Amino acid sequence: MYQNPPVLILGIETSCDETGVALYDAAAGRLLGHVVHSQVEMHQAYGGVVPELASRDHVRRLVPLARGLLARTGREVAELGAIAYTQGPGLVGALLVGASFAHALAAALGVPAIGIHHLEGHLLSPLLSSRRPVFPFVALLVSGGHTQLMRVAGVGRYELLGETQDDAAGEAFDKTATLLGLGYPGGPALSKLAEHGHAGRHRLPRPMIASGDLEFSFSGLKTAVLLLVKGADPNEQFRADVARAFQDAIVEVLVAKCALAMERTGLTQLVVAGGVGANRPLRAALDARGKSQGFDVIYPEPELCTDNGAMIALAAALRLQAGLAVGNAHGFTVRPRWDLAAAG
Ligand code: KG4
Numbered sequence: 126m127y128q129n130p131p132v133l134i135l136g137i138e139t140s141c142d143e144t145g146v147a148l149y150d151a152a153a154g155r156l157l158g159h160v161v162h163s164q165v166e167m168h169q170a171y172g173g174v175v176p177e178l179a180s181r182d183h184v185r186r187l188v189p190l191a192r193g194l195l196a197r198t199g200r201e202v203a204e205l206g207a208i209a210y211t212q213g214p215g216l217v218g219a220l221l222v223g224a225s226f227a228h229a230l231a232a233a234l235g236v237p238a239i240g241i242h243h244l245e246g247h248l249l250s251p252l253l254s255s256r257r258p259v260f261p262f263v264a265l266l267v268s269g270g271h272t273q274l275m276r277v278a279g280v281g282r283y284e285l286l287g288e289t290q291d292d293a294a295g296e297a298f299d300k301t302a303t304l305l306g307l308g309y310p311g312g313p314a315l316s317k318l319a320e321h322g323h324a325g326r327h328r329l330p331r332p333m334i335a336s337g338d339l340e341f342s343f344s345g346l347k348t349a350v351l352l353l354v355k356g357a358d359p360n361e362q363f364r365a366d367v368a369r370a371f372q373d374a375i376v377e378v379l380v381a382k383c384a385l386a387m388e389r390t391g392l393t394q395l396v397v398a399g400g401v402g403a404n405r406p407l408r409a410a411l412d413a414r415g416k417s418q419g420f421d422v423i424y425p426e427p428e429l430c431t432d433n434g435a436m437i438a439l440a441a442a443l444r445l446q447a448g449l450a451v452g453n454a455h456g457f458t459v460r461p462r463w464d465l466a467a468a469g
């Protein structure tokens with residue numbers, strides 16, 4: 126009874142603090158539209174994401190966002206051939222909202238509901254941009270919860286090359302931003318403050334830069350900032366100089382590890398995905414290193430760097446085309462912790 130292969134795929138993302146909905150035409154290989162509601166303002170008052178509030182807001186937003194997107198793209202709900210949703214990793218309550226919405230709609234329509242790994246969405250998202258990578262490539266995933274280097278041989282073929290042993294890069298940005306008295310989310314605010322900072326005024330460690338492997342560690346960097354800030358006069362220039370020192374350190378480590386991954390794999394394309402991929406000094410440094418070392422650096426469109434439903438719909442379409450996706454019309458689980466390399 127399922128449309129085979131499904132043409133129109135609705136993508137749902139509710140793993141954290143963004144409600145994302147997208148409509149992807151799998152036959153044309155084209156994103157018809159997508160919409161994201163960010164909860165940042167709501168969580169700002171608490172200095173971070175409050176899981177229960179996140180879930181409740183997803184409940185409020187999801188149906189109107191999906192209805193609005195269908196209306197805007199001139200499509201009917203009855204035309205949907207599959208419903209894709211983020212199955213994990215993420216906040217369990219938030220994931221459950223997207224999963225139950227997707228399964229209810231799929232059951233009502235008699236179409237498959239397809240659970241997608243959030244990070245698979247991120248690392249395939251550059252395939253939605255005008256400059257598409259070609260398999261195989263190396264992906265740097267740098268988000269609030271993850272810092273990983275992966276070798277991507279094809280859809281569903283991901284090999285973990287290295288990852289952080291403690292804090293994620295985005296988490297380090299956010300925690301350091303808090304130490305500098307900046308609000309949530311800290312990454313963009315810290316980066317903005319660093320623009321006024323002087324390079325080299327403070328020297329911070331480059332954790333694991335010479336470890337000879339592709340592992341990362343960022344928690345020591347945050348501690349080094351804590352020691353620097355403790356007892357110091359927190360004037361504006363000092364804070365900007367510390368922000369600059371932190372950003373320079375983290376960018377240097379990320380670039381060094383990416384360069385090593387390209388050298389080790391012998392591949393020529395590096396895809397950068399996840400929220401930290403929006404960081405401009407990181408982009409500039411990676412581009413420069415790519416030029417000198419002979420690899421291409423490819424980014425998703427800025428609006429697709431952060432969490433969105435488009436990458437979830439795309440991942441489902443590509444998995445279906447590769448014969449990988451498993452539609453399950455009855456019952457579902459979410460996976461708050463989920464290893465992508467083991468997911469297949
Ligand atoms: O991928 P994402 O939107 O959400 C997940 O964590 O899945 O990434 C969010 C992270 C946050 O830690 C945020 O501070 C960071 O990305 N971020 C940035 C920038 N924009 C977002 N970090 C540094 N510089 C930025 N411009």
Ligand code: ZN
Pocket residue numbers: 243247268399400431432
């Ligand atoms: Zn994400």
